[in-house]
Amino acid sequence: MSLPHALLGLLAVQPRSGYELTKVFEQDLGRYAWQAGHTSIYPELNRLAESGLVEVSHEGARGSRTYAVTEAGRSELRNWLLSPPRQTRVRNEPVLRMFLLSALEPADALVVLRTIAENTDASATELRKVREVDPEGPMTGAEGFGQLAAEYGLRQYEAVRDWARWAIERLERETSARPS
Amino acid sequence: MSLPHALLGLLAVQPRSGYELTKVFEQDLGRYAWQAGHTSIYPELNRLAESGLVEVSHEGARGSRTYAVTEAGRSELRNWLLSPPRQTRVRNEPVLRMFLLSALEPADALVVLRTIAENTDASATELRKVREVDPEGPMTGAEGFGQLAAEYGLRQYEAVRDWARWAIERLERETSARPS
DNA sequence: ACCTTACATGTAACTGTTGACATGTCAGTA
DNA sequence: TACTGACATGTCAACAGTTACATGTAAGGT
Numbered sequence: 366m367s368l369p370h371a372l373l374g375l376l377a378v379q380p381r382s383g384y385e386l387t388k389v390f391e392q393d394l395g396r397y398a399w400q401a402g403h404t405s406i407y408p409e410l411n412r413l414a415e416s417g418l419v420e421v422s423h424e425g426a427r428g429s430r431t432y433a434v435t436e437a438g439r440s441e442l443r444n445w446l447l448s449p450p451r452q453t454r455v456r457n458e459p460v461l462r463m464f465l466l467s468a469l470e471p472a473d474a475l476v477v478l479r480t481i482a483e484n485t486d487a488s489a490t491e492l493r494k495v496r497e498v499d500p501e502g503p504m505t506g507a508e509g510f511g512q513l514a515a516e517y518g519l520r521q522y523e524a525v526r527d528w529a530r531w532a533i534e535r536l537e538r539e540t541s542a543r544p545s
Numbered sequence: 546m547s548l549p550h551a552l553l554g555l556l557a558v559q560p561r562s563g564y565e566l567t568k569v570f571e572q573d574l575g576r577y578a579w580q581a582g583h584t585s586i587y588p589e590l591n592r593l594a595e596s597g598l599v600e601v602s603h604e605g606a607r608g609s610r611t612y613a614v615t616e617a618g619r620s621e622l623r624n625w626l627l628s629p630p631r632q633t634r635v636r637n638e639p640v641l642r643m644f645l646l647s648a649l650e651p652a653d654a655l656v657v658l659r660t661i662a663e664n665t666d667a668s669a670t671e672l673r674k675v676r677e678v679d680p681e682g683p684m685t686g687a688e689g690f691g692q693l694a695a696e697y698g699l700r701q702y703e704a705v706r707d708w709a710r711w712a713i714e715r716l717e718r719e720t721s722a723r724p725s
Numbered sequence: 726a727c728c729t730t731a732c733a734t735g736t737a738a739c740t741g742t743t744g745a746c747a748t749g750t751c752a753g754t755a
Numbered sequence: 756t757a758c759t760g761a762c763a764t765g766t767c768a769a770c771a772g773t774t775a776c777a778t779g780t781a782a783g784g785t
Binding site for chain 1: 574648
């Protein structure tokens with residue numbers, strides 16, 4: 366149940382409407398960290414408002430409501446982020462695929478590994494461009510969010526790519542050394 | 546819904562009982578890739594057996610049933626692993642925490658980052674020891690599974706640690722450069 | 726004989742999430 | 756004026772996953 370904290374965190378950086386929050390979850394946040402659709406977000410915002418952790422700071426056109434964290438909400442967020450990282454539920458399909466590679470014959474495994482290496486390398490290259498738009502921008506606030514995220518994603522991609530290359534090399538060496 | 550494929554993959558490496566599969570999910574697989582308890586595994590095994598993708602290869606003591614993949618199951622697994630990686634559901638609390646760091650004041654963010662850097666460094670050191678037990682073991686089969694997993698986990702930890710150190714450095718530089 | 730621990734499998738209620746459905750506003754344009 | 760697309764929020768049924776409950780066997784120690 367991290368969704369309330371995710372919302373609290375986003376609203377702590379700047380007040381937003383449910384619709385805007387939905388958009389954020391479609392970007393890097395939902396891509397790397399936590400995914401949520403508007404059908405989860407709107408009810409959760411109402412719950413948070415009821416508990417007094419957020420409040421409607423502005424009502425705009427088309428019935429839009431902009432939410433902002435309250436002091437209680439900011440305190441709850443800080444509490445959560447500074448508390449010991451509890452055990453976490455992992456559910457990562459790409460990683461699962463990597464784990465299951467051993468179940469394939471070496472030739473098939475190599476095909477998959479090469480695809481992984483290519484895709485992650487391409488993604489890393491793309492992210493590097495994004496990062497270079499403003500390489501020395503501030504790390505806190507709305508832009509800093511993107512900076513941290515971009516750098517994290519970049520390093521993730523590079524790590525997976527390098528792992529895939531390492532695995533390919535070992536697998537090739539092994540296959541040629543003792544062919545079945 | 547990757548659980549059936551995870552089970553198929555594990556059984557493709559070697560036949561196991563539901564109990565043994567449960568144990569595997571408590572190790573690295575559940576730690577890095579996909580987590581599942583016995584209450585999901587047993588019903589799923591029954592479903593897979595009904596669809597003919599696995600079969601009971603042996604019945605042992607205490608009512609234990611050892612499952613093995615059928616040809617159909619092996620084909621389904623290969624299909625899934627070689628097919629284009631569909632979009633995946635991300636749900637990763639540690640990463641979410643990193644994303645939300647920007648919502649904290651720099652001093653608090655530094656505390657969290659230092660903890661992350663220390664923890665991931667410790668985990669990396671531990672994993673490096675595990676890996677060195679058999680650094681040149683085979684990559685396929687039951688042992689190779691562990692080798693790939695260990696290397697992947699190691700590189701993940703190191704990547705996160707390096708990212709945290711990078712973020713700490715930038716944050717410190719920024720804080721001292723223009724203190725609020 | 727009794728107790729404890731690990732082995733081994735299962736059901737059912739509850740909770741959380743998603744997908745389909747639903748409604749309405751506002752701006753631009755044909 | 757009518758249409759289209761983006762904006763904006765919402766409900767509800769279906770489904771997935773977890774927790775708590777439940778049962779029983781085998782091995783080893785006291």
